[in-house]
Amino acid sequence: MADDRYDVILSRPGSPGECSRFFLGNHGYRSVIVAPSGDAHSASLQIARDQGALVLPRHGKLSGVRGAIAHLQSLPKPPALVVLATSSGLASSTSCEKLTATLLRERSELAIGVPSSLSPKERAVLRSIQLLYRVRYSALAHHVAIRFAGLVALGLSNNQLGLEAEILVKSAKLGLLTTEVPIGGKRADNPSLRRSALAVIRNIGAR
Secondary structure, three states: OOEEEEEEEEEOOHHHHHHHHHOOOOOOOEEEEEEEOOOOOOHHHHHHOOOOOEEEEOOOOHHHHHHHHHHHOOOOEEEEEEEEEEEOOOOOOHHHHHHHHHHHHOOOOOEEEEOOEEHHHHHHHHHHHHHHOOOOOOOOOOEEEEEEEHHHOOOOOOOOOOOOHHHHHHHHOOOOOEEEEEEEOEEEOOOHOHHHHHHHHOOOOOO
């Protein structure tokens, strides 16, 4: 049977200050897995280790998240819920609790954290998804809570689509029951979004 608590996957732990702030406060998580990219701050990774997090080897964002999912699948008691944060500065004790509480209350399968502002490139990607898949999202999947069975079912694998867009596209294709949760914070612009809108169009059949 799945554990009632949730596990956290941090793809970008952020600066040492951001990483320290994440671990402050009382968390309801069972464990934190850091799946860092090559540009992650070494000091942030050490802070995470000191706080008891499992820090995986540095990989690309998609490979790291897939490694974290594989680790959770291997546990004797996998989590019922997972909080995924792929953007530094958005995840906090408050946002994690808010996402998981809303998902459970609404009996949803995916809860998307909506920051206070989006970049123009993010808006362009969201418009492409809405046009092609007839599903309107208010934010990319930079900070979400998702039922673990649903996360596994997504089968994340598309480097061209971009992880945050792929989660939305495949959730739409699977018909996951989704809710959106205002979490505040501002998303920094992401250079990889320059190709994401076109990638959404090119990967209509992404599986």
